[in-house]
């Protein structure tokens with residue numbers, strides 16, 4: 115197989131299934147290409163993900179798994195599944211397009227900054243969506259800045275490529291010398307809590323102005339309340355971790371009211 119030709123991206127103007135017209139190439143993900151397209155049937159913008167042939171992954175399987183996850187979720191803050199299809203030996207997944215900006219772009223490109231209260235309010239909105247996932251026994255396992263989108267004042271979570279349905283939760287306690295990667299990917303709800311801890315830290319760092327040339331720990335660098343520090347420590351499992359998402363939501367909401 116000619117890998118290069120197989121992995122060529124679609125041209126703007128290509129119409130798939132006589133329905134989806136590619137209008138923009140959005141990006142190259144770990145296992146596929148992502149396009150913005152217009153659904154001629156509904157005249158709305160959609161996202162089309164195309165698998166990319168890789169020697170080391172079964173990208174078709176991954177795309178199918180993402181389609182299965184998306185099709186079993188229904189939430190106003192998660193893109194709706196439209197369809198999965200094969201055309202000319204390539205597989206495509208179509209979903210709603212969320213016309214907003216992800217937090218990586220908001221902070222790094224647009225220079226947005228979030229104070230302690232803003233950051234906790236954003237975390238609270240993310241927790242509402244993750245609660246829905248966890249209630250349905252799904253773990254997202256990739257809650258990073260590029261996968262959390264803000265559209266007007268609403269938050270959305272995208273990219274269910276690594277999500278899994280948890281049949282049986284791994285018993286996990288403290289970090290036990292695990293690497294960051296292992297903590298993100300663990301088959302436990304705590305892996306999403308861990309990612310949300312990092313998400314909160316990134317939001318808080320958006321207002322950070324270095325006061326010393328020496329690099330310090332986040333607890334020394336960030337000027338935030340002890341309560342927020344404690345929430346982060348628990349999310350990152352530096353101390354007694356959270357067991358249930360409802361406990362996080364409760365702590366965050368009580369603290370927002372206080373600040």
Ligand SMILES: Nc1ncnc2c1ncn2[C@@H]1O[C@H](COP(=O)(O)OP(=O)(O)OP(=O)(O)O)[C@@H](O)[C@H]1O
Pocket residue numbers: 140141142143144145146147148161193209210211212213216260261272273274275
């Ligand atoms: N439903 C969507 N609405 C808006 N933008 C989207 C949507 N899905 C994906 N994108 C955009 O395309 C980019 C890549 O998509 P996605 O993260 O799902 O692909 P991936 O192959 O899993 O990538 P990665 O390796 O970065 O995880 C996202 O960062 C986002 O900018």
